[in-house]
Amino acid sequence: MPALQWLRDATTPADRALILALCLLLPLALWITQSRAAGRTVQIFQDRTLLAELPLAQERRIHVPGPLGDTVVEIRDGQARVLSSPCQGKQCIRAGWLAHAHDSAACVPNHVLVLIPGDAGGDGKDFDAIAE
Structure with a gap:
């Protein structure tokens, strides 16, 4: 019980309420972040233009040309990632x-966006703006 006494002495009731609230909300936050729907397709944009919408179930590598050179997108095991890019x-x-759904990676200097679309229909409008 000495540890509990230290907690009472070193904290105020407000501190203890905050600690309790965080302990109760942490599992909820973890559940929310882990319960997002798995994507089925990946969209690849270059300068706001949809270049390709591909199934995540089909393994491949795509070379996306940009102002700095090629950005390479890899699709494997139901996932996608930017494998290499010429940006700094x-x-x-x-x-x-x-x-x-809604996961994304953007190579802003090379004007490339890789997006797993959400349930809204896969129209690429999950974001209100893409930086140029």
Whole structure:
């Protein structure tokens, strides 16, 4: 019980209420993030133009030309990712595997967007704007 006494001495009632609220909300947050629907297709955009909508069930690599060179998108095991890109920051590669509705990776310098569309119909309008 000394640990419990320390908790009472080192925190205020408001601190303890906040800790309790976070402990109760954490499982809910995890459930929400993990329960998104799995995607069935991947859309690949270049300069706001839909280049391809491909099934995630079919393994392949796609080379998407851009102003800096080719961005390579890999589809495998029901997921898609940016495998390589000529941009400097490589944020698109760091996005990792995309498998759920509304997952995306963008190579802004190369004007490439990889998107798993949501249930809204796969029209590519899940975002209100794409940076140029």
